[in-house]
Amino acid sequence: MQGVHLRKYGVQTTIDFELYEVDGVDLRTDWTPAAADCEVMKDGGASTQCTNTATDEGSTYSIVLTATEMEAARIILKIVDAATKVFLDKVVVIETYGNASAMHAFDLGLSMSGVEGKIDTVDTVVDGIQTDLSNATDGLGALKTLIDAIQTVVDAVKAETVLIVEDTGTTLPSTLSTIAGYIDTEITAIKAVTDALPDAGALSSLATLANQTAILAKLLKYVQLLARSDAAIETDNATELTAINADGGSGAGNFSAQTDAQEALADAGGGDATAANQSIIIGYIDTEIAAIKTVVDGIQTDLSNGTDGLGALKTLIDAIDTVVDAIKAVTDNLPDSGALTTIDGKIDAIDTIIDWLKAVAEGDTYVDKTSTPWQLVVHKKGDSGTEYVRKDLKDVDGNNIAATTTVIGRHEEPA
Numbered sequence: 001m002q003g004v005h006l007r008k009y010g011v012q013t014t015i016d017f018e019l020y021e022v023d024g025v026d027l028r029t030d031w032t033p034a035a036a037d038c039e040v041m042k043d044g045g046a047s048t049q050c051t052n053t054a055t056d057e058g059s060t061y062s063i064v065l066t067a068t069e070m071e072a073a074r075i076i077l078k079i080v081d082a083a084t085k086v087f088l089d090k091v092v093v094i095e096t097y098g099n100a101s102a103m104h105a106f107d108l109g110l111s112m113s114g115v116e117g118k119i120d121t122v123d124t125v126v127d128g129i130q131t132d133l134s135n136a137t138d139g140l141g142a143l144k145t146l147i148d149a150i151q152t153v154v155d156a157v158k159a160e161t162v163l164i165v166e167d168t169g170t171t172l173p174s175t176l177s178t179i180a181g182y183i184d185t186e187i188t189a190i191k192a193v194t195d196a197l198p199d200a201g202a203l204s205s206l207a208t209l210a211n212q213t214a215i216l217a218k219l220l221k222y223v224q225l226l227a228r229s230d231a232a233i234e235t236d237n238a239t240e241l242t243a244i245n246a247d248g249g250s251g252a253g254n255f256s257a258q259t260d261a262q263e264a265l266a267d268a269g270g271g272d273a274t275a276a277n278q279s280i281i282i283g284y285i286d287t288e289i290a291a292i293k294t295v296v297d298g299i300q301t302d303l304s305n306g307t308d309g310l311g312a313l314k315t316l317i318d319a320i321d322t323v324v325d326a327i328k329a330v331t332d333n334l335p336d337s338g339a340l341t342t343i344d345g346k347i348d349a350i351d352t353i354i355d356w357l358k359a360v361a362e363g364d365t366y367v368d369k370t371s372t373p374w375q376l377v378v379h380k381k382g383d384s385g386t387e388y389v390r391k392d393l394k395d396v397d398g399n400n401i402a403a404t405t406t407v408i409g410r411h412e413e414p415a
Helices: 112-134 140-168 171-195 198-206 210-227 231-236 238-245 262-268 275-304 311-331 337-362
Strands: 005-008 013-017 039-040 061-065 074-079 090-095 364-366 373-382 383-395 410-411
Touching: 005 262, 013 090, 013 112, 112 140, 112 337, 140 337, 171 364, 210 231, 210 238, 210 262, 231 238, 231 262, 337 383
Parallel strands: 005 090
Antiparallel strands: 013 061, 039 074, 074 090, 364 373, 373 383, 383 410
C-alpha cells in the first residue's frame, strides 16, 4: 500500500495509482476500468461507488474524486475488479487539510507572504495601541502625572493639618478654658440672684396697679433714706427707718440717714462710691475686656492664617479639587484600572507571539538528514544557530523517515 496522500478538503482532486498482476510481481497495464470497480469510504462510513470512472494512463491509472467526495477528514479509495480478478486489490488512503473539519486544519497551500503581511498589519496596530497608552497627554503617562500631583497635594495637606493640630492643642484649649471659667462665674452669680426671687404665685399677687403704686412709693422712701442725709427725711420716713433697723439693733448699730446715707458718706469723703474707686473699677473692667479681646483676636488670627490655619487648608482643598477635575477629564476616556492592566498584559503577550510568528515566517526551513529520524528544522534567517522549530518526521504508520523514497505522513516533537 502506498503512503498517505494529502489533499485539500472539499476540493476536486486527481489520485494516481498503480496496479499489479495477481501474482504481485509485474504491473498490470492492460486493465479496462469499469464504473463499479472504484469506491470511496469517508470517515469510516459506508462505501459508495465513485462518481467518476478510473482512467488508463498507459502504465498507471488515475481517478478524479469530486469536491463532495473530498469532504471528509480521512478518505479510503478502494479499487477492486468487479469481474474476474485480473489484478491485486488496491487501497489508497487520503487525508485532507485546510479546513476545521479536515484531518489537518492548517492550509498547506497558504501563501507565507500573505501571512507575513497580516502579521505586519497586526504588529502595526499593536504598536499604535502601545503608543496611545504611553501618551503623556491622554494616556497612562498623563494618569501617572496626575496621580503624582495628588500625592504632592496630599502630603502638603498632611503637613498643614499637623500644624493646625499642634496649634489647637496648645493655644485654643487654654483660651477656651478661660472663657468657660468666666461664663461659669457669671452664671453662678445670676443663679444666686434668681434663687432669692419669690415664686411665680407671689409675683402674680404684686401685679395689680394699686400694689405696684404702693410698692413704688415704699421703694422711693427707702431710696430717700439711703441717699439723702437730711434730718427731715428720717422724720418723714420714720416707718421705713424703723423697718430698716428692725434687725439692726446689735453689732454695727442702727442705720442713720444723717450719717450713713450715700450723700453723707460722699460728703465725708470716705465712702466706696468715690470717683477714685469708680475709676479703679472701670479700669479693671477695661483691662479684663482688653485681655478677652486679645485672646479672641489670637484665635481668629490662628484660624485665618494662610500658612497653617483654615486659609491654608482652604487653599489646599481648592488645589485638590482642581487636580481631581483634571483626573476625571482623563479617566472619563479610559477604561477602568483593572481593564487597563489586563489589556496591557495581553497586548505584551500578543506582541511576543507576533514577533515569534514573524521570525518563523521569515526563517529558513530545511530537512536535517544527519539526525535519526530525519527532522524538519526552521531557524532564524541566515543564522542556523538560532532554531525556532525542530520536529521528527514520521510516515503514516508512525515510522521514522530516513529515506527520500518514504512519504511523509506527519511530524512530531522529538522524544
